[in-house]
Amino acid sequence: MARRLAVGTLAGLAAGMLAPSAALAHGLALKTDLPIPQWLFAWAAAVVLVVSFVALATLWPAPRLGHVRGRPLWRYPGWLEPICGAIGIALFVLVVYCGLVGTQVDYLANFTPTWIYVIFWVGLAFASVLLGDAFRPFNPWRATARAVSFVAGRLRRGRPGSEPLRYPDWLGRWPAVLGLLAYAWLELVCSNRDAPSLLAFLSLGYAAVQLVGMSLYGIETWTARGDAFAVFFALFGRMAPLRWEPAGRPQWGGRVWLRPPFVGGVDLDVLPGTVAMVIVMIGSTSFDGFSVTSVWVNQNGLFADLQSLFLSLGASYNDANELAGTVGLLAMVGLIGGLYRLGILGMRSIGTSYRADQLTRSFAHTLLPISVAYFVAHYFSLLAFQGQALYALASDPLGSGANLFGTANFQVDYGVLSGNALWYIQVAALLTGHATALTLAHDRALTLYRRARDATRSQYWMLTVMVAFTSLGLWILSSTY
Secondary structure, eight states, rough: HHHHHHHHHHHHHHEEETOOOOOOGOOOOOOOOOOOHHHHHHHHHHHHHHHHHHHHHHHHSSOOTTTTTEEEEEEOOHHHHHHHHHHHHHHHHHHHHHHHHOOOOOOOGHHHHHIIIIIIIIIIHHHHHHOOOSSSGGGGHHHHHHHHHHHHHHHHHTTTOOOOOOOOOOGHHHHHHHHHHHHHHHTTTTTTTTHHHHHHHHHHHHHHHHHHHHHHHHHHHHOOOOOOHHHHHOOOOOOSSSEEEEEEEEEGGGGEEOOOGGGGTOOOOOOOTTHHHHHHHHHHHHHEEEEEEEEHHHHSHHHHHHHHOOOOOOOOHHHHHHHHHHHHHHHHHHHHHHHHHHHHHHTTOSSSSHHHHHHHTTHHHHHHHHHHHHHHHHHHHHHGGGGGGGHHHHHTSSSSSOOOOSSSTTTOOSSSSSSHEEEHHHHHHHHHHHHHHHHHHHHHHHOOOSSSSHHHHHHHHHHHHHHHHHHHHHHHOOOBB
C-alpha cells in the first residue's frame, strides 16, 4: 500500500532535487546562484504534477486509502500523559513569567517570543507531522482542566457533578478558525507582536478562554473544536506516520500505530469550519511569505498603496500599517479559498450527483498536505536558524545576564545550511505536498464516482488547482525582496 501511495509523490521528491535557493520568511535570506532560470523551473514543477496525474490515472484504478489502519507499534502507559501535561504547565508558567519579568528592550534576549513563535508554533508543527499530534499531551490548559476535574471528582466522592452543555453542531470548529486567524494577525500584522509582556498577557487570556470553554462544553469536546492550537496541531498530526489511539480510560494509556504518511486525513471529520480552518492555515502561511516579496514591500508595492489609502482616511501611521497588513492577510486567505472553490465548482460540472458543498467537504482532507508543504517551505529556515537561540535562552531566559547552564554566549550558526540546500528542501516540500494532495484527491474521486472515467475527468480541475498552488508557492519563494 505504501508503494502505491508513493506513486503520486516520488516525482515531486525527484523534482525537488533540481533546484535553487530563495529568500526566507521572517527576514532571513541567503544568497544563491540559480542553476536554471526560474521560469524553466516553474514549468518543470507543473510538468511534474501533470506526470503524477497521468501516473495516478493509469496505475491507481480503484480506491485504496479508505480503510488503512496500519499496524500496532507500541502500547504507552497511562502515567505518560499526566507527566507530559505537568511539563506543559511548567513551560507555560515559564513563558508567562519571562514575558512579564524578563527584559522588554531586546525581545531576542527574552525567552518568551522565541518560544512562542519558533519552538511552540513551528517546532511543535514539525514534530506533529513526524510523530503525530505533539501538542495534545503537553497542552497546558487541557492538563489544567483535567487536573481540576480529577480533584473535583475526588472531593465529590461519587456524587454526580454537573453535566457540560451540549456543544452546538452548527458551531463546529469555527471558534478555532477565529483563534487561528487572530494568532496569524498577531504574528504577521501586529506592530507590537514581539513585546514579551504583551505575549504573556495574551497567553493568559487565551488560556482563560480555553478553560471557560472546557468548563462549559467538556474538556475533550472543546479541545477538538474550540482550541485553535489543539485543532491546528491535530490536523498536522493526521499527516504523520504515527497514530496515537487512547484506550477507553485515561489511566489505561493507549496504543501507537504505524501507518503510511499522509493517509490519516482520509477519515477527517469535516465539521462546520473545518475547511475554513485549513484554508486559513494555508492562507496565513502564504501571506507570511508574500509579505516579504518585492510586490508587497517595494516603495511602490501593494503595502505602500494600502498604507497611503488608510493614511488619507485619517488613520495614524501605526494603524495604517496594521490595516494594510490586515487587508493583505484576509485577501490571501480569500485567494486560497477561491482557488479551492474553483476546483470544486469545476468538479461539480462532471455529472450532477453531488452538490458543491458535498464535494467541498469530501475533498477537504486533500488540502492538509498542501498546508504542511507551505508550512515546511516557509518556516523550515526559521526553525533551523532561530531555533538554535534556545541554547542561549535556556541559560538566560530573562535576558538579565545570567548563565545558568553555561550556554548564554552561544551564537546562532547560519552556516548549518546553505542557500541552495534550503531551496532544495523548500521546493521538495512544495512538490511532495501537492503531489500527495493529488493522490488523496484521486483516491477520493474513485470512491465518489461510479465510473473511473468520470473520476479522472473530475480531477482535471483538482490538477489545475494544484498547479496554481504550486506556482503560487514557488513564486513567493523566488520573489523575496
